[in-house]
Structures are given as structure tokens and as C-alpha cells.
Amino acid sequence: MTDLPTRRAPPGLGTxxxxxxxxxxxxxxxDALGATVEFMTPxxxxxxxxxxxxxxxxxxxxxxxxxxxxxxxxxTTMSxxxxDALLRGHALGRxxxxxxxxxxxxxxWRGKPVDCGNTCRRGIARYLRDGSLxxxxxxxxxxxxxxxxxxxxxxxxxxxxxxxxxxxxxxARVTHHHPHSDxxxxxxxxxxxxxxxxxxxxxxxxxxxxxxxEHPVFRHDPYPGRASAYxxxxxxxxxxxxxxxxxxxxxxxxxxxxxxxADTTGALVGMLAGARCxxxxxxxxxxxxxxxxTLQAVTDQAGALLALATPARAPMRTP
Ligand code: MG
Ligand code: MG
Numbered sequence: 001m002t003d004l005p006t007r008r009a010p011p012g013l014g015t016x017x018x019x020x021x022x023x024x025x026x027x028x029x030x031d032a033l034g035a036t037v038e039f040m041t042p043x044x045x046x047x048x049x050x051x052x053x054x055x056x057x058x059x060x061x062x063x064x065x066x067x068x069x070x071x072x073x074x075x076t077t078m079s080x081x082x083x084d085a086l087l088r089g090h091a092l093g094r095x096x097x098x099x100x101x102x103x104x105x106x107x108x109w110r111g112k113p114v115d116c117g118n119t120c121r122r123g124i125a126r127y128l129r130d131g132s133l134x135x136x137x138x139x140x141x142x143x144x145x146x147x148x149x150x151x152x153x154x155x156x157x158x159x160x161x162x163x164x165x166x167x168x169x170x171x172a173r174v175t176h177h178h179p180h181s182d183x184x185x186x187x188x189x190x191x192x193x194x195x196x197x198x199x200x201x202x203x204x205x206x207x208x209x210x211x212x213x214e215h216p217v218f219r220h221d222p223y224p225g226r227a228s229a230y231x232x233x234x235x236x237x238x239x240x241x242x243x244x245x246x247x248x249x250x251x252x253x254x255x256x257x258x259x260x261x262a263d264t265t266g267a268l269v270g271m272l273a274g275a276r277c278x279x280x281x282x283x284x285x286x287x288x289x290x291x292x293x294t295l296q297a298v299t300d301q302a303g304a305l306l307a308l309a310t311p312a313r314a315p316m317r318t319p
Contacts, residue, residue, distance in 0.1 A: 011198045018278040019196045020155050021302040024079075026248065026274020027151055027267045028298050029059070029286050031075040034256035034266025036063040041259050057253045059289040065114050070289040074115045075148045075267040076298070081108035082171055083152030083301045090308050096157075096167040098133045102174045117229065119143045123175025134173035144234040146172030147184045148264045151271055154192045155305035164189060180217060184231045187211045187218070188238070188268065195275040201246065204276075208243055227258035227265050234261060238268040248273045249283050 011019070037045045037056050046054040061069035085104035089097045102124075109116060109124050119141055126135050135141070150168055157164040165186060172185045194207055212218050217232050220240040226233040237258055245251035251273040256266040274282060287295070 015198070015278075016158075016196065017303065017306060018280055019198070019275045020306050021279035021299060022274035022277060022282060023192060023196065023271045024151060024155075024274070024298045024302045025279055025282055025287065025290075025295070026252075026270035026272075027079065028072050028076045028270070028290055028294055029274070029282065030252045030256070030266030030268070030270025031072045031263045032059050032061075032067075032070055032290060033057075033252060033270075033286065034262035034264070035065060035067055035071075035073050036060055037256055037259055037262045038063055038065075039260065040262070042257060045257055045259050055253060056257055057249070059286055067114065068291070070291045070294075071114070072291070072294050073263050074113050074117065074120070074145075075264050076294065077113055078105070078108055078120070078145075078149040079151050080297055080301060081105060082149050083156075083305055086152055086156045086167075086308065087301070087304055090156075095308075096153075096163060096170070098170040098174065101171050102127045102133055105174060117143060117145045120145045120175045127174060133170070135177050137177045137179075139178070141176045141178040142180050142231055143176060143229045144181075144184070144231045144261065144264050144268075145229075146174075146176035146181050147188060147231055147234065148267060150185050150189055151192065152301065152305050154189050154196070155302065156308045158193060158196065158306070158309035160309070164193070178231070180231050183215050184218070184235050187215065188235065188272075192272060192275055195272055205243060208239055212239070225258075227255070227260040227262065229261040229264065234265055234268065237265045238272070241265070241269045242272045245273075248277045248281065249286075 045056050049056050059070055061067040061071055081104045082101060085101040089095050089100045105124050153167045153171060157167060168185050168189050169182055172181055191207055218235045220236040223240045224236055227237040237255055241251045241255035245254050252266050252270050255269040256262040
């Protein structure tokens, strides 16, 4: 028997939505799982989870933020704020308007989020002070806060490269103006676009390798071993877990058990691995722990953002 051709048909709308929702729910699940062990070391995590094989793998809340089980943090809520701004921009005939995005970050901040990183806080305070939509390039802006929230831009601009780049960088620089942050936002965003489009494992590995050749600072093999909020450490940890583990749960568990900025590494691995497996394949025992309002908001927004990218098609249905 001869081999069948391996060229794939473009994904149908249901498949596209399954991957987009998988990414967004994966982000929230990784955030909720990782927040429990944020700022811990791998050794501390192993010790705390000694009764469960030394591995943190259940969504139980707690952590330094004293979260309820299934509660998410700024990684998910700031993404939702950005997504709302994109939807509002579309409704007002101002698609991707950076001032609307900055206003949404202000509203998010005034809503007293459970957590807000220092660089995000500084950027929002600058915007409130002088109305500027980006600060000067700064060595202090190399954190992962712009990267962690860029998923809504990817969904809203699928199929439009120029809009993806423009809005990604604009939203990022409201709070973070650093070349490694810019590179990570675009590089991880492009990987997510390819994964949502249905690229297979070999193709994705090729994309990762090509990007790392272009930006050797993100080299992750051998794994350098840090998972901090410095965007370089974050990206190394995310790519290492995502490329080493084919399964969603295995990939996210590997990332968060590195500790440090575990909610953000968990969120970003969850995003990429969730797009890879699709929403239907996410672990039910984790989904059932996610807070209902988050599940609803993420599901609604994934469909609405995807509809911005595919306006000519039929309305999307949730699976
Ligand atoms: Mg967080
Ligand atoms: Mg974090």
C-alpha cells in the first residue's frame, strides 16, 4: 500500500475554535495550577508534595496569594482585559487601538486584581500620569508581563500578519519596552498561530529551532534551569516543557514544578499545549476545578475574538 499524501486541508471552523479555546483554557489552567507554587524552588515543591510523589499536579489554590481552588491570577485576568479592549475597539470602529488597550489595563488595575507585577504597575502608572502609550526602552522592562497576556491579540488577528505584529508590540509596550520582551511576544505569538493553524509536531519543532537560531538568548537545550519572571528564563522554561512533553498535562506539570514564576510558565505552556491538543482533550479533572466565571469568560471571549479574525464566516458555536 502506498502512503497517503500528508498535505492537510485547512482546518474547519470547529477545529479552529477547539484549538483557540484549548489555548485560552490551557492558559487559565496553567495559571491556576502554577499559582500554588509561585516563587517556590523545585526542592521546596518536591518537599511540599512529598505525600503525592513529590510532584505538584492538582489545582488546589493556596500559594502566596492564598487563592481559592481554581482561582486564576493576573496572567488570565489581564489577558481577558486585553481581549475586552480588542472587542471594544472593533465595536467602536477602532480595531487594535492602543489607547483603548491602555484604558483597559487601568480599569483592570483599579478593579484590584489579586496580583499585579511591578513592571505592569509602573507602566500603567506612567500612562495615568502622562498619557503616553509606551515608555523609553528600559533594562528594567525585561519581565514576562507583556508576553503572558498576548493570546487575545493572536486570536483576533489570525490570518493578518501585519495586524498581529502591530497590535502585539503596541500592547506589550504599554508596560514593557525591552528587545527581549518584544522578541518573545512575537516569537511565542507566531508559534501559537502555527499551532492553532494545525502544524504537526515536526513542523512546530522546526519553527522553534529556527526562532532560537535567530534569537540564541532563548536557547533551552540543554535547559539552563531558571524559571523566573525575566522573559528569557520564562521562554526557556516554556519551550523546554512544550517541546519535551507531547501531552498537555505532562507539559504543564513539568513547567510549574520548576517553581519561580510558575503561574506564568504554566499559563504559557498551557496556552501552546492547549492549542496543540484542543479544548476537547484538556483534562476534565482540571477543567472542573476552574472557577465557573473564568470558564465562561474565557469561552465567550475565545469565540468572539476568533470571529474578529474570520468575519466572513458563520458564527462560532462552543463545543
Ligand atoms: Mg500571575
Ligand atoms: Mg507569575
